[in-house]
Amino acid sequence: MAQQLDLVIITGMSGAGKTVAMQSFEDLDYFVMDNMPPKLLPKFWELVRQSGKVNKVALVVDLRSREFFDDLQEMLAISASTGSVRTSVLFLDASDGELVARYKETRRAHPLAMEGRVLDGIRQERALLSELKERADLVINTDALTPRQLREEIFSQYADEQGPANEFHIEILSFGYKYGLPIDADIVMDVRFLPNPYYVAALKPLTGLDQPVYDYVMAQPATTPFYQQWLSLLQLVMPDYQREGKTSLTIAIGCTGGQHRSVAIAARLGKDLAADHRVHVSHRDINKRKETVNRS
The missing domain is CATH 3.40.50.300 (P-loop containing nucleotide triphosphate hydrolases)
Structure with a gap:
C-alpha cells in the first residue's frame, strides 16, 4: 500500500x-x-x-x-x-x-x-x-x-x-564553566556551590553518570533542599513557557569541569521532568579533562 x-x-x-x-x-x-x-x-x-x-x-x-x-x-x-x-x-x-x-x-x-x-x-x-x-x-x-x-x-x-x-520539548545540558557557557541556553543553573567530587581520589576519574559520584552529589546536605525548590520553580514556569509559544526549552546546568556535579543533577532532572514532558539529556563536556586548570 x-x-x-x-x-x-x-x-x-x-x-x-x-x-x-x-x-x-x-x-x-x-x-x-x-x-x-x-x-x-x-x-x-x-x-x-x-x-x-x-x-x-x-x-x-x-x-x-x-x-x-x-x-x-x-x-x-x-x-x-x-x-x-x-x-x-x-x-x-x-x-x-x-x-x-x-x-x-x-x-x-x-x-x-x-x-x-x-x-x-x-x-x-x-x-x-x-x-x-x-x-x-x-x-x-x-x-x-x-x-x-x-x-x-x-x-x-x-x-x-x-x-x-511533539509541540514542546526540553533539552537538558550539563557543561563545564571553564569551557564556556552554552550560547543556546534559556535557563542556566550553577551548581558549583556543591562539594566537588573531583577532590575525592576514588571519584575523580568517574563522572556523574557513575553511581558512586551520583550518590556523593545527592548525599550532600545542600543538594536536596536546593533541588526540590529548583524543580518546583521549573514546574511552575514550564506551562507559561508553553503558553507563550515556545516549542523547546534548553536548561543548562554547569559545574567547573562538566563531569561530576552538573552531570548528576542533569541526569536527575531529566528523569523527573520526563514524567510530564518530552526530554533529552546531553553532557557537553563529560569527556573533557584539563588537569592543569585550577578547579574552584
Missing part, C-alpha cells in the same frame, strides 16, 4: 501571516517548502514518495509566482487523483484596513503595487485570490490575532494525536 502523504498548501493575502504559519508547521514536524513553483510539485512528490521518510509537507505559495493560479489548480487536481496524497488548503486572510496598517508598519511595498498605492495592490490580490479562497478547507482571519494566537490556532487545527507531546 502506498504511503499516505499529507500536503497542506499555505496561501492567502500578502501580509496576513504566512511566515508565522510556515514556522508553525515546521514545529509540527512538517517538511516546509516556501514558494516552490507549482509546476515542480509532481516531481517533488515523486521524490518524497521514493524517500519514504517524509509524510507531512506544507507548501507556502504566493504571488511571487505569477503562474500561481492555473498551476495550483492543476496541481490540486493531480494530487486528488493519486489517492495517496491528502491535500488541505489553508487560506490566511485579513481586512484591507489591517493589511494597509501592516504594510505601513513594515514600510514594504505590495507585490502587485510596487510603485502605486498599497490599497490598490491589496484589492487586486483579493480579486485574484477569490476563487482559491472559496476552495480553501480552512480560512483564518488574522485581524485580531497575535502571532502567538495564530500559531495556537494552527496547532489546534493541524496537530495530530501526538501534537501536544
Whole structure:
C-alpha cells in the first residue's frame, strides 16, 4: 500500500501571516517548502514518495509566482487523483484596513503595487485570490490575532494525536564553566556551590553518570533542599513557557569541569521532568579533562 502523504498548501493575502504559519508547521514536524513553483510539485512528490521518510509537507505559495493560479489548480487536481496524497488548503486572510496598517508598519511595498498605492495592490490580490479562497478547507482571519494566537490556532487545527507531546520539548545540558557557557541556553543553573567530587581520589576519574559520584552529589546536605525548590520553580514556569509559544526549552546546568556535579543533577532532572514532558539529556563536556586548570 502506498504511503499516505499529507500536503497542506499555505496561501492567502500578502501580509496576513504566512511566515508565522510556515514556522508553525515546521514545529509540527512538517517538511516546509516556501514558494516552490507549482509546476515542480509532481516531481517533488515523486521524490518524497521514493524517500519514504517524509509524510507531512506544507507548501507556502504566493504571488511571487505569477503562474500561481492555473498551476495550483492543476496541481490540486493531480494530487486528488493519486489517492495517496491528502491535500488541505489553508487560506490566511485579513481586512484591507489591517493589511494597509501592516504594510505601513513594515514600510514594504505590495507585490502587485510596487510603485502605486498599497490599497490598490491589496484589492487586486483579493480579486485574484477569490476563487482559491472559496476552495480553501480552512480560512483564518488574522485581524485580531497575535502571532502567538495564530500559531495556537494552527496547532489546534493541524496537530495530530501526538501534537501536544511533539509541540514542546526540553533539552537538558550539563557543561563545564571553564569551557564556556552554552550560547543556546534559556535557563542556566550553577551548581558549583556543591562539594566537588573531583577532590575525592576514588571519584575523580568517574563522572556523574557513575553511581558512586551520583550518590556523593545527592548525599550532600545542600543538594536536596536546593533541588526540590529548583524543580518546583521549573514546574511552575514550564506551562507559561508553553503558553507563550515556545516549542523547546534548553536548561543548562554547569559545574567547573562538566563531569561530576552538573552531570548528576542533569541526569536527575531529566528523569523527573520526563514524567510530564518530552526530554533529552546531553553532557557537553563529560569527556573533557584539563588537569592543569585550577578547579574552584
